[in-house]
Amino acid sequence: MGVTLKELAASLGLSPTTVSRALNGYPEVNIKTRQRVADAARAANYHPNTRAKSLATGQSRAVGHVIPISTSHEIVNPIFADFIAGAGEAYSRAGYDMVLSVVPDAEEEAAYRNLVARGTVDGLMVHGPRLHDDRIGLLHDLGLPFMVHGRSSGVNTPYSWLDINNRRSFRRATEFLLDLGHTRIALVNGLEGMDFAMRRRTGYLDALEAAGIAPDRALMRTAEMTEPYGHQAGRELLRLPDPPTAMLASSMIVAYGLRRALTEVGLQPGRDVSVITHDDDLSYMPNGLDVPQFTATCSSVRDAGRKAAEMLLALVNDPDLGPINHLMETRLVLGDSTGRNRL
Amino acid sequence: MGVTLKELAASLGLSPTTVSRALNGYPEVNIKTRQRVADAARAANYHPNTRAKSLATGQSRAVGHVIPISTSHEIVNPIFADFIAGAGEAYSRAGYDMVLSVVPDAEEEAAYRNLVARGTVDGLMVHGPRLHDDRIGLLHDLGLPFMVHGRSSGVNTPYSWLDINNRRSFRRATEFLLDLGHTRIALVNGLEGMDFAMRRRTGYLDALEAAGIAPDRALMRTAEMTEPYGHQAGRELLRLPDPPTAMLASSMIVAYGLRRALTEVGLQPGRDVSVITHDDDLSYMPNGLDVPQFTATCSSVRDAGRKAAEMLLALVNDPDLGPINHLMETRLVLGDSTGRNRL
DNA sequence: TTGAAAGCGCTAACAC
DNA sequence: GTGTTAGCGCTTTCAA
Numbered sequence: 001m002g003v004t005l006k007e008l009a010a011s012l013g014l015s016p017t018t019v020s021r022a023l024n025g026y027p028e029v030n031i032k033t034r035q036r037v038a039d040a041a042r043a044a045n046y047h048p049n050t051r052a053k054s055l056a057t058g059q060s061r062a063v064g065h066v067i068p069i070s071t072s073h074e075i076v077n078p079i080f081a082d083f084i085a086g087a088g089e090a091y092s093r094a095g096y097d098m099v100l101s102v103v104p105d106a107e108e109e110a111a112y113r114n115l116v117a118r119g120t121v122d123g124l125m126v127h128g129p130r131l132h133d134d135r136i137g138l139l140h141d142l143g144l145p146f147m148v149h150g151r152s153s154g155v156n157t158p159y160s161w162l163d164i165n166n167r168r169s170f171r172r173a174t175e176f177l178l179d180l181g182h183t184r185i186a187l188v189n190g191l192e193g194m195d196f197a198m199r200r201r202t203g204y205l206d207a208l209e210a211a212g213i214a215p216d217r218a219l220m221r222t223a224e225m226t227e228p229y230g231h232q233a234g235r236e237l238l239r240l241p242d243p244p245t246a247m248l249a250s251s252m253i254v255a256y257g258l259r260r261a262l263t264e265v266g267l268q269p270g271r272d273v274s275v276i277t278h279d280d281d282l283s284y285m286p287n288g289l290d291v292p293q294f295t296a297t298c299s300s301v302r303d304a305g306r307k308a309a310e311m312l313l314a315l316v317n318d319p320d321l322g323p324i325n326h327l328m329e330t331r332l333v334l335g336d337s338t339g340r341n342r343l
Numbered sequence: 344m345g346v347t348l349k350e351l352a353a354s355l356g357l358s359p360t361t362v363s364r365a366l367n368g369y370p371e372v373n374i375k376t377r378q379r380v381a382d383a384a385r386a387a388n389y390h391p392n393t394r395a396k397s398l399a400t401g402q403s404r405a406v407g408h409v410i411p412i413s414t415s416h417e418i419v420n421p422i423f424a425d426f427i428a429g430a431g432e433a434y435s436r437a438g439y440d441m442v443l444s445v446v447p448d449a450e451e452e453a454a455y456r457n458l459v460a461r462g463t464v465d466g467l468m469v470h471g472p473r474l475h476d477d478r479i480g481l482l483h484d485l486g487l488p489f490m491v492h493g494r495s496s497g498v499n500t501p502y503s504w505l506d507i508n509n510r511r512s513f514r515r516a517t518e519f520l521l522d523l524g525h526t527r528i529a530l531v532n533g534l535e536g537m538d539f540a541m542r543r544r545t546g547y548l549d550a551l552e553a554a555g556i557a558p559d560r561a562l563m564r565t566a567e568m569t570e571p572y573g574h575q576a577g578r579e580l581l582r583l584p585d586p587p588t589a590m591l592a593s594s595m596i597v598a599y600g601l602r603r604a605l606t607e608v609g610l611q612p613g614r615d616v617s618v619i620t621h622d623d624d625l626s627y628m629p630n631g632l633d634v635p636q637f638t639a640t641c642s643s644v645r646d647a648g649r650k651a652a653e654m655l656l657a658l659v660n661d662p663d664l665g666p667i668n669h670l671m672e673t674r675l676v677l678g679d680s681t682g683r684n685r686l
Numbered sequence: 687t688t689g690a691a692a693g694c695g696c697t698a699a700c701a702c
Numbered sequence: 703g704t705g706t707t708a709g710c711g712c713t714t715t716c717a718a
Contacts, residue, residue: 002459002460045456046460047456047457047460048461049461049462050403050461050462051397051398051403051462051463052394055394055395055398060394067428069428081423081424081427084443084445085410085412087445088410088443088444089412089445089446092444092445092446092450092454097442097463098442098443099405099442099443100427100441101431101441102427102428102430102431102432102435103432103435104432107435111435114390117388117390118390118391118392118393119393119394120440256599260636263611268606
């Protein structure tokens, strides 16, 4: 515990009120007084007590992220860390704290209610929206500003979101493969039920339809986005009577699993079978030009976190701001994973 | 904002004090009153205002994690998310909030000072300790309980930590390769300067020395633990006049890079060159028996997060508790990546 | 331009 | 067992 406002004021022979005003930039303070106060505060390493300040102002200057864990397809997702990194950066720049609430799936709703009722945060970020996601209605009712990272189809109430253009991204990736002459293109998607997975599937189907190719259910897999599942999906796909010549994976981790399945049976990814991935640029596992093994549609998830956080803060600071949203486009980065030999 | 204690008390015809006592489990409350209060609180969805409570008690019931980002070898590390998940779980079980502070490297010290001076947290977790890490002395001076995830060699003041037995883990992995007959064993380590990397190197050198094998500097690489760096290290190692027959990677991500380097030149990992990795069990990218491509020394980083958080809370709740620490052993999991053909 | 006083929602002596 | 009072550290009317 450091110096208090009262102590600081006493040491200056001023009232706490004046010191508070000086420190918070109120105009009616004598310029010399303000300077004196600022100097003294710095010298004393004075930082206002967060709790007292929030209690007095009714604002916590903190933002909450609730992460459910039991289903394991959430924090588990490696994009989580990068998103948090970007968001956290934006928060600390703006002087906000980030409160992370990691709870079992079943307690997620209670966690939101808790954070709101206890006044811990001024705003909330929603991760990993599903189709018809209940949380959006809940947060709407709770009345605190919130942002959704992603979208939730089937929700009628308007809400604020930031999303990447999953549909367009996967449509383009599929078109790219079609242009190369592939017709048997597998989609190894994330878990159905997650909104992004649905959108990616739609983009894939759009492209097939436009090319006059009937989708084959056997080529469409859905799984948690982990390496072993990608591996398993890859094995199953290769065992098909008429296996795919190209594979479109929903995440780089899954693509690694696919590569493993290929090399196990002596096929070389990028020569025998094309492997394209979508992944947000993860700092510890970048894709794009640095990793020419894949062709990828990618966007920076750290940028997304930053941007989403900025939008949330805008909502927090202006409650009258209507629902705002932002759609990020992806880059298509061509690597050498195009399966030329099969064409 | 929900109901306040005062309102709740008024609706019950009781004083705020009594209600507070009833809710906080003080013994001197009439059993019937307590019941009545509990019921009313539940019915009104009453949650005590965190800020007011902390202000009154002087405790924030929150714990801080400071994550520096500019050097990118920290949050970047995929183990971060799992550790946070485990810790967050323990915190919310104990009714504590987790405050994440993501700051540029240069502002890390200021971030610690801030959190302490503003009274935002009751305790702190330190991530990614380096050799002679300044943060430990700083936190010691700040006087708030803290835990280090890892250790920092060269620091004299005693401090609380939780670490895995990096040295033993890498010694065993190296011994395993030696037992298989390998003598040219590469070590693709994390960044020197990080304490864990030093310990891993020591374990590796211990094993070589015990086997009477002189270490070869050309076989020892140090890099950020990303896929591209692993790939680059792998290429360089394979171009050596006398290339290694086995590679020991400090993380699975790096091991993937090594595998890529091998397959590029037509070598098969696990048949032509053995690839062993160390990695904590990451939920989105498990190793061990599920992924028989690698032999691995692994520990659950989520467990580590949980345990470290519990230890930190113990420190917070008992300031007299001396420095406490915990050393986790790893499991050695044998996959098929043993390079049999070369032996 | 500055200060006094009240209050944010809660807890913790100290009465009763 | 329950209530009264003061106070945590800050902001914010209202007065001067």
